[in-house]
Amino acid sequence: MSKRVGLEASYAVAEAVRMADVDLIAAYPITPQTHIPERLAEIVANGELDAAYIPVESEHSAMSACLGSAAVGARTFTTTAGQGLELMHEVVYVASSMRYPIVMAVCNRALSAPLSVWGDHSDVMAVRDVGWIQVFCENNQEAFDLMLWAFRVAEDPRVLFPVMVHLDGFTLSHVTEPLWLPEQEEVDKFLPAFKYQFALDPDKPMTHGAFGIPDIYSEAKKAQEVAFLNSKEIILQSWKEFADVFGRSYAPVESYKADGAKTLLLTMGSFSETAKIVIDEMQAKGESVGLVRLRLWRPFPYEELRQAVKSAETLVVFDRAVSSGMGGPVCSEVKAALFSEAVKPKVAGIVGGLGGRDMSVKDFERVINRGKEIAKSGSGEIIETVGIRG
């Protein structure tokens, strides 16, 4: 029987790592991720998890140690945020290209300058193209569930890609709320032991990380891309199995009261919870609005997104990052996904919630209303920011 407990989201992540019987943790502290490596250190120090804990001297080394650990076949976890993700950027590419199933929790944080420890999605957008499977959590239950699930999908021999689980810095990472924790037997049923057939082992010498001349690099990248796209099927299948064991289901794109709505708001991450309230309130006032949330960020869920928005007139995409000189990154991806569709909504993008700026229910109402206007008569700007002072 699972039990209901109150737990901070960061501790829920740590608990999932413990229950996954992770073999190696290499991490470097950075606000707002610190509670995860601290709790894990405590768990290991108390003998509640038999794992190697490497208190590395930087995030670059955190991810590098993870490469080595995964290369010998150990179940491997790390966690970071903002600047830390930027510092390890170079290594993050290597993890996916060398097909190491590392799992990482990212407590999304704004990027300097000015220095900000608070949340937004600038760090995520800087790692869009790195070839990791990426999902967003909205609440503590999802943080626990998706963390556990991440190991399962990453280590599947048909997948072998690293997985990033995104949780918003502070607005999710530091929130305490009730969630269901499963029994160890349920976890073991869902998550088999990691068996890696390419492990570095003197009994079976293997070369990892040879370099690619022009004659072979394209083929290597193509093979990686095909495998990455194929992982989608395993992602869907493993979520189905997750639902069978734990009774909670996940999907690449999730809708909230969106049936028949003329205007849809699209969000990612914990702000979706606030957005749900505004949808409730606006629907109560008789307005035809609904919510669509992107759960699976990579591989990008083209088909699911098209299906989810095709009957709406207007789609308002809410971005928590700016692609300088280009607008909202999620908005441009959504537009690209819909471009070749015959039937599609008009898309408007609005940026907000940068560097920890709060987004109230009222703010989201403004986003929806302004989005509708932009969709109808256009905007003078590439991207508008909600609640900005002049």
Next chain:
Amino acid sequence: MEEQVIKFGKNMVPVADTLAPGHSFCIGCGEALALKLACKALGENVIISMATGCAEICTSPLPVTSWRVPWIHTLFENNSAVISGVEAGSKILMAKGKKPQKEIKYVAMGGDGATSDIGLQALSGAMERGHDFLYLCWDNEAYMNTGIQRSSATPYGASTTTAPAGKISIGQKTKKKNMVEIAAAHDIPYAATASIGYPFDLMNKVKKGAETKGPAYVHVFVPCPTGWRHASDMAVELGRLAVETGVFPLYEVEHGRYKMNVSPSTLKPVEEYLKPQGRFRHLPEEEIKKIQEMVNEEYERLKAKVAAFPLA
């Protein structure tokens, strides 16, 4: 079965190579020779993490490999962090009964650039944390793989492509960074210098370092005919001359205690070492004199340390 050798010497070197022939090092490359000897000393029960550089590029063009032992390359500056994960990951899997118990040597290798410049932080971190690994630095005194650019290990007066000798410059203006002292400052159980001019000494140090529990560091002097502009049959000779002139003394440091391995009664003049190398050819008489003084001074300092803190 692996050949068992207690101490390497004449006719006491394993015939088997774990580094296969057919790699693409330049003719007469000192780094290639050092790598081959080190691999003989390490044997088969080893996992190697290698930094980007000549040794990596010359042994691993997809889809072929020169490696008969497990080997991993990921980036330029992170081999010490990668080996940390390899070592801790392997050991925890054995401790948890997920892998059979085995004595494995964990070895990170990198050039002087990977070691004393861009990867210094990761190396310091790995040594400080006490991982059970051997670090081998192939010191050819510049970034050779990318075209002979200066590193912090380039010696005073050498001409490189980013610190070239010119009308108003003698080339490298700084003194060579002392990596062995930096490693030893971490109070690790074993740090040493080695040179391809002394192949058995090199092999024995590699073996000793690999068998040391905890971090070990061996800094290997590897002349590079391409980058130093010397004749391709001179690498070993220069490896000896560097020691005989006191330019690169051979010594060991164990927890801060020193031992000199080769102590010539009188040092040969540095000129004998500098002359055959194109990278020093531009140096005027007074600069050679200055280098001689620098070498003497460094050598005296080392001797004083050996006398003050001798290794029993």
